[in-house]
Amino acid sequence: MFTQHKAEHIYIHIPFCIRKCRYCDFHSIPHDCALEERYVRAVLNETALRKNQIGRVTTIFFGGGTPSILAPVLLTEIMHVLKQSCEIDADAEITVEANPATMHAEKSETLKTAGFNRISIGVQSVHARELATLGRMHDWNDVMETCALVRSAGFSNLSLDLMYGLPGQSVESWLHSLEHVIALNPDHISAYELTPERETPLFGQLSSGAVALPSEEAVAEMYTLADELLANNRYEHYEISNYAQPARRCRHNMAYWQRKSYIGLGAAAHSFDGHYRSANTDDIIQYMERIEQGGVPVIETIELTSLQALQETVFLGLRTADGIARSAFEPVIWQEIEKALQDDTLQGLAEITPDRLRLTSRGWLVSNQVIASILSGIEKLPHGR
Ligand code: SF4
Known part of the structure; x- marks a missing residue:
């Protein structure tokens, strides 16, 4: 006996980035202005198509890719359609992921006005050399500027992402990154260990010996350092890679870890209804074509034993x-x-x-x-x- 639940959590995948980072195996392609509008139309049509699978919404998460790369008018339109077609809790957590290289004052204000109330910024490191190894497009000044912009636009819930275990990273440089990020007083910090994925340029560089990872002992020391330093600064270590100030846990991600029902809209998005897990096609063109032809983008459904x-x-x-x-x-x-x-x-x-x-x-x-x-x-x- 099982219960299928209507989704209280919505994930929207925006698969565009400025360019591919060297370690990235997420589903994303270089940003294309002509494609973004067509893609957003497809996401809006999928929302209408699957409306009956959505219940009272308590969290929405725009992930990617780089959602902040979309034209603000399109992000606003998606939010508008969601508000029209779903019942959204007054205190719903609505997150958008942002790359500092894509943010400016007007965009920050538009996102806030559109209804986003949480912003998650990919920082990864404060060191130019480490950022270059990862193929990131921003520097530490961009991060500081973006944080100031989003705070002054009224975002009271700010999350910053960091990475450790990077090629060329030392325990000292990791400490430096942590201290700089803590000084910005974000409400939430994610600290992910780098997992080099096959098929990425970084994996090739590691295999050829062009760059090298820190030792296992150094990586363990980095983990322990984050655990202790963040605890001393009032961040609760509430998940392996996540730390939050009081009452600032990411409610959307908590729903994944607690196996709550969610719906994923967009190419490569996944859904879970309490019993079945399903996946949309990760081919962006195929995703749009399926929707445009009146079909569904789901290509795989698994009933869990x-x-x-x-x-x-x-x-x-x-x-x-x-x-x-x-x-x-x-x-x-x-x-x-x-x-x-x-x-x-x-x-x-x-x-x-x-x-x-x-x-x-x-x-x-x-x-x-x-x-x-x-x-x-x-x-x-x-x-x-
Ligand atoms: S910004 Fe994120 S999703 Fe885009 S290429 Fe870099 S790591 Fe991948």
Whole structure:
């Protein structure tokens, strides 16, 4: 027995960027003014087509790609159509991702007027050399200017993204980036470890030895440094890669980790209704053509088995500081988890209370291994569909 839920969370994928960063394997193409209008029409048509899958909306997230590269009039139009066609909570969190190289005063004000109330800016590093290795288009001055612009436009909820484990990065240069970002007093900071993806130019450079990653020990030290420094500055470490000032957790991302229903609109967007996961085509031209011909852009739908749902609950829930409630598990599964946690290798990495299971900060550093150990016992139990 399962329940399909109407989505309370909307993700909109904007697949355009100024140019491709050297480490990027997200679905994005160089910005094309002729294509952006046609793409937005397709997203608006998809919204109308799938309106009945949307419930009362509590978060909206424009991600990419670089949503801030779109003409402000188009971002405003999408927001207008969403407000017309969906019931949106008065205090809904409405985020737009922005690249500092694409922002200016008028755009910041237009976004605020359109209804966005949270802005997430990709900083990655404050060092020109590290930014050049990543192929980013901005520098630290652009970041400072953009933060000042969006604050003066009235954005009271600002998030900044950083990356560590970069080629040529040292623990000292990471500390420098953290200190500069903290000095801007953002409400939220994401700190992602670089994962070099095959098929990216950066992967090629690493393979050829042209650049090198820091050692595993240095990367672990960077993680611990962020954990301690941000805690000392009143940022709660509420998810493996995310830190927030009080009441500033990203509500949209929390919904993903808590397996709430969401709908993804646009090329390469994914949706989840509590039981089925589905994906839109990631081919931008095919996406637009399908919609223009009156079709749907969904190319894959997977019905989760009860074991897959359980694996997701563990994998996603243990990313968060809240962990997972005991009530999410059958008693026999909770017993299996308690048994797994008695293993010597897991001491200090996970904690179990009478009603919750969570990983420690040290456990997050090796979360894949800890989660695999917890899941291995569970997976041996009999599971229904
Ligand atoms: S701005 Fe983001 S999505 Fe665009 S190319 Fe760079 S990393 Fe990829």
